[in-house]
Amino acid sequence: MSWQPDRLLHLSLAAQIKDWMIRQIQSGEWPAGTKLPPQRKLALSLGVNRSTLQEAVDELKADGLLSSRTGSATFVANDSWHLLVKQRLPNWQQYIEASIHKSNDQTIQLINEFEQDASVIRLGTGELSPSLLPVNEIQASLGSLPLDGKTLGYSSPQGSETLRQAICDYVKKRGITTTPENICVVSGGLQALQLIALGLLQPGSLVLQHEYSYLNSVRPFQSFGMNLHGLSADQYTAEHIRKVRGRRQAILYTIPTLHNPTGECMTWEDKNALYQLCAAERLPVIEDDVYFELSFEPAAPAMKSLDRSGQVIYIGSVSKTLSPGLRIGWVIASAPVIQRISDIKMQMDYGSSALSQLVVEHWLRTGLYENHVRRLRAELQSRAELMEILLKQYFESKASWESPQGGFYIWLRFHEPVITKELFMRLLKKKVLIHPGYIYGAQDAHHLRLSFAYGSEKELRKGMEMLYREI
Amino acid sequence: MSWQPDRLLHLSLAAQIKDWMIRQIQSGEWPAGTKLPPQRKLALSLGVNRSTLQEAVDELKADGLLSSRTGSATFVANDSWHLLVKQRLPNWQQYIEASIHKSNDQTIQLINEFEQDASVIRLGTGELSPSLLPVNEIQASLGSLPLDGKTLGYSSPQGSETLRQAICDYVKKRGITTTPENICVVSGGLQALQLIALGLLQPGSLVLQHEYSYLNSVRPFQSFGMNLHGLSADQYTAEHIRKVRGRRQAILYTIPTLHNPTGECMTWEDKNALYQLCAAERLPVIEDDVYFELSFEPAAPAMKSLDRSGQVIYIGSVSKTLSPGLRIGWVIASAPVIQRISDIKMQMDYGSSALSQLVVEHWLRTGLYENHVRRLRAELQSRAELMEILLKQYFESKASWESPQGGFYIWLRFHEPVITKELFMRLLKKKVLIHPGYIYGAQDAHHLRLSFAYGSEKELRKGMEMLYREI
Numbered sequence: 001m002s003w004q005p006d007r008l009l010h011l012s013l014a015a016q017i018k019d020w021m022i023r024q025i026q027s028g029e030w031p032a033g034t035k036l037p038p039q040r041k042l043a044l045s046l047g048v049n050r051s052t053l054q055e056a057v058d059e060l061k062a063d064g065l066l067s068s069r070t071g072s073a074t075f076v077a078n079d080s081w082h083l084l085v086k087q088r089l090p091n092w093q094q095y096i097e098a099s100i101h102k103s104n105d106q107t108i109q110l111i112n113e114f115e116q117d118a119s120v121i122r123l124g125t126g127e128l129s130p131s132l133l134p135v136n137e138i139q140a141s142l143g144s145l146p147l148d149g150k151t152l153g154y155s156s157p158q159g160s161e162t163l164r165q166a167i168c169d170y171v172k173k174r175g176i177t178t179t180p181e182n183i184c185v186v187s188g189g190l191q192a193l194q195l196i197a198l199g200l201l202q203p204g205s206l207v208l209q210h211e212y213s214y215l216n217s218v219r220p221f222q223s224f225g226m227n228l229h230g231l232s233a234d235q236y237t238a239e240h241i242r243k244v245r246g247r248r249q250a251i252l253y254t255i256p257t258l259h260n261p262t263g264e265c266m267t268w269e270d271k272n273a274l275y276q277l278c279a280a281e282r283l284p285v286i287e288d289d290v291y292f293e294l295s296f297e298p299a300a301p302a303m304k305s306l307d308r309s310g311q312v313i314y315i316g317s318v319s320k321t322l323s324p325g326l327r328i329g330w331v332i333a334s335a336p337v338i339q340r341i342s343d344i345k346m347q348m349d350y351g352s353s354a355l356s357q358l359v360v361e362h363w364l365r366t367g368l369y370e371n372h373v374r375r376l377r378a379e380l381q382s383r384a385e386l387m388e389i390l391l392k393q394y395f396e397s398k399a400s401w402e403s404p405q406g407g408f409y410i411w412l413r414f415h416e417p418v419i420t421k422e423l424f425m426r427l428l429k430k431k432v433l434i435h436p437g438y439i440y441g442a443q444d445a446h447h448l449r450l451s452f453a454y455g456s457e458k459e460l461r462k463g464m465e466m467l468y469r470e471i
Numbered sequence: 472m473s474w475q476p477d478r479l480l481h482l483s484l485a486a487q488i489k490d491w492m493i494r495q496i497q498s499g500e501w502p503a504g505t506k507l508p509p510q511r512k513l514a515l516s517l518g519v520n521r522s523t524l525q526e527a528v529d530e531l532k533a534d535g536l537l538s539s540r541t542g543s544a545t546f547v548a549n550d551s552w553h554l555l556v557k558q559r560l561p562n563w564q565q566y567i568e569a570s571i572h573k574s575n576d577q578t579i580q581l582i583n584e585f586e587q588d589a590s591v592i593r594l595g596t597g598e599l600s601p602s603l604l605p606v607n608e609i610q611a612s613l614g615s616l617p618l619d620g621k622t623l624g625y626s627s628p629q630g631s632e633t634l635r636q637a638i639c640d641y642v643k644k645r646g647i648t649t650t651p652e653n654i655c656v657v658s659g660g661l662q663a664l665q666l667i668a669l670g671l672l673q674p675g676s677l678v679l680q681h682e683y684s685y686l687n688s689v690r691p692f693q694s695f696g697m698n699l700h701g702l703s704a705d706q707y708t709a710e711h712i713r714k715v716r717g718r719r720q721a722i723l724y725t726i727p728t729l730h731n732p733t734g735e736c737m738t739w740e741d742k743n744a745l746y747q748l749c750a751a752e753r754l755p756v757i758e759d760d761v762y763f764e765l766s767f768e769p770a771a772p773a774m775k776s777l778d779r780s781g782q783v784i785y786i787g788s789v790s791k792t793l794s795p796g797l798r799i800g801w802v803i804a805s806a807p808v809i810q811r812i813s814d815i816k817m818q819m820d821y822g823s824s825a826l827s828q829l830v831v832e833h834w835l836r837t838g839l840y841e842n843h844v845r846r847l848r849a850e851l852q853s854r855a856e857l858m859e860i861l862l863k864q865y866f867e868s869k870a871s872w873e874s875p876q877g878g879f880y881i882w883l884r885f886h887e888p889v890i891t892k893e894l895f896m897r898l899l900k901k902k903v904l905i906h907p908g909y910i911y912g913a914q915d916a917h918h919l920r921l922s923f924a925y926g927s928e929k930e931l932r933k934g935m936e937m938l939y940r941e942i
Contacts, residue, residue, distance in 0.1 A: 095755075104818060142613040151796060152794040155796065194819050199570055201566070326826065336486075336564060349658040
């Protein structure tokens with residue numbers, strides 16, 4: 001008997017042994033009535049301890065495929081073949097457990113699930129309230145889209161050329177001068193990260209980032225073996241970065257304007273200093289700039305505007321401003337990076353929705369977008385004020401926070417470590433959904449990402465009161 | 472000197488050489504003042520012609536990193552290190568080469584690129600002609616979409632519930648009875664394959680398939696370490712499959728109706744036999760059914776209709792019928808598979824375009840889709856007849872083929888091995904784009920995937936004449 005379970009597989013040893021035994025029965029190697037070798041001997045030849053083997057045998061007994069008659073001897077059951085034919089169920093759970101991609105964190109899965117329930121009050125959701133989306137204007141603009149057979153066909157690898165031209169014009173307001181050749185249209189910022197992970201990084205690569213980061217709540221890098229490493233404010237030094245990085249390939253991920261989840265904004269001087277540091281260290285940068293339009297005061301230009309050497313991969317999107325449902329974002333980077341990302345995007349989904357691309361182009365070109373985000377900022381600002389009033393009412397003595405400079409979030413810090421999974425579950429049962437700090441930074445029990453962008457005034461008031469009562 | 476540029480990379484040879492020279496200087500292999508080998512010798516060892524080398528050298532001279540002093544000798548400039556530090560160019564090529572995802576095959580990249588050029592005649596494209604897309608009807612239907620703030624927000628993990636309900640009703644015509652819980656909406660069939668690769672398979676898993684297969688022309692499985700294995704018609708036996716499979720995790724990929732590229736259709740008896748074989752072998756099946764609506768005679772029910780144990784993962788799409796630009800497809804499978812795929816889809820792109828989902832739901836619900844595909848089949852049938860006339864005119868003595876039963880393709884088999892990369896390139900220079908057999912089956916030089924779906928009558932006539940002349 002040469003087969004042994006593979007300790008490098010995701011699947012447990014017992015599960016592998018169980019699978020192997022089923023194959024032995026199916027293939028006729030062990031016909032019905034076969035007496036199995038003594039367990040001690042079998043465990044030895046499989047290279048596992050007896051309790052592992054016992055686990056597999058017990059499961060197959062429960063399935064009716066093996067049976068014990070006298071004493072400890074184990075037999076292949078007489079009706080085993082019949083059972084197997086009857087079952088014929090592929091064991092998808094085994095496939096899933098052994099597969100490549102990581103599952104979402106359980107808290108995130110619960111958040112995704114309960115966000116579908118309209119009766120839930122969402123206190124942390126990173127999404128505009130349906131009432132803030134320009135539904136009627138989008139509906140009206142659908143009539144003006146220049147549809148034709150070419151547009152409705154497969155997209156070019158980098159996305160619609162006319163949309164890319166419109167993006168070039170649009171990002172001038174961020175201080176960025178670029179060409180359509182340096183842009184790839186993607187299905188939102190998250191896809192951009194996935195494309196960077198698959199197209200530029202390798203297992204073991206290091207992704208440096210803020211100590212509290214949106215990246216910790218998604219899996220585009222972790223699923224492919226890249227390691228995230230959080231830097232506290234005083235660790236953005238050449239010395240520290242060199243020490244952490246060692247000889248590993250590395251990249252820095254940053255949301256310089258309205259950081260998710262903390263809401264922080266880097267000043268122009270901060271951006272400059274960080275850019276210079278990364279340039280000196282030859283550390284490429286991913287600049288995630290999807291929130292800048294929501295800054296209450298005009299935001300400092302993008303870090304990308306400093307870039308003369310193709311150091312910075314810039315990500316933009318309309319998901320936080322116009323509509324997440326359109327699924328349109330863009331990457332701006334040096335030509336080899338864009339070619340690579342576009343090639344992989346073609347291999348993943350053959351490009352983004354042509355309709356969505358047309359809508360975004362129309363909104364950017366006609367000024368509809370500019371007008372909409374102006375109104376949106378005002379709405380968000382009054383929502384932020386409401387949230388601060390509620391915070392002062394309920395949590396002034398228990399927690400601290402900064403007044404938001406824009407965006408969706410207030411990063412609330414409790415003096416005591418009260419933001420636990422248990423609190424999350426308790427509130428969920430009462431139909432209040434929170435975004436605990438621990439999904440953005442491991443072990444955290446002090447923070448909460450509050451969002452003033454989603455709930456109605458009534459929901460925010462009720463939700464904050466319930467939060468207060470449960471804490 | 473062992474390094475040579477890689478002709479399969481997208482980056483030009485000169486750019487690769489330039490990058491390599493910078494690495495030589497950076498790493499200290501070529502310190503300041505180094506005299507480069509004579510160009511003739513260097514070009515030879517790099518395996519490129521002198522003009523390519525000259526291009527790289529000229530660019531580095533322009534950058535100030537190389538200089539010529541006397542005659543033809545070239546030196547590393549004395550201030551090269553200083554310049555490099557000042558430039559601080561990240562070496563993206565190194566990132567790309569070491570990264571996870573495979574590049575598209577060079578022929579495929581060229582096809583993607585030249586499909587953007589409207590002056591090119593496309594003889595093999597897997598896409599409907601823009602003139603066959605119902606542009607005006609789609610435009611008209613945009614006015615009737617029930618847009619609201621909820622729909623334009625982030626999607627639920629499995630996609631729009633109402634679209635999934637419409638798909639349930641629609642696939643009854645394929646003999647499939649299912650529920651919205653067993654459906655995940657995806658951005659086209661290719662994304663479905665990527666999600667299956669990442670969510671269910673592992674490096675080393677075996678994907679069994681037709682010996683000539685669309686899968687060989689894309690990379691969703693190969694990029695993550697899965698192995699494709701082609702089966703010829705007589706190898707679909709339990710014995711052969713067991714031998715090939717060994718102990719590896721395996722899955723079977725099949726396009727039973729209008730196979731891409733061969734156009735073959737399995738009869739109901741064939742499907743039944745294959746299903747029974749896979750069930751007995753506990754071999755899960757991916758049934759790719761994106762072409763069935765294009766069958767000239769009603770197609771036999773889907774293999775999925777036989778499935779009582781969740782053995783079959785079924786893929787559908789509107790890309791081959793309504794519009795590839797919408798990017799909407801669907802996966803129908805057992806609950807754990809759908810949950811897994813949906814979870815990963817959320818992590819990859821947060822769902823498909825809401826607008827596109829609304830359009831597809833509207834078209835399925837109102838019968839617009841049914842009417843459109845009926846007209847489309849008639850159009851494709853008359854195009855297929857034209858293509859057969861041209862084939863008889865030019866290739867009757869040189870090649871054989873089956874009359875198409877639907878879809879887009881004729882799988883032309885030449886008696887002589889004439890379908891080479893060289894022929895592909897020669898035709899490309901004359902602005903005729905073909906899909907050579909070797910992108911569907913390694914080493915093949917006998918086949919051509921002809922498509923009668925894309926070119927106009929004039930283009931097809933001209934293209935076929937040019938093909939004839941070049942062969």
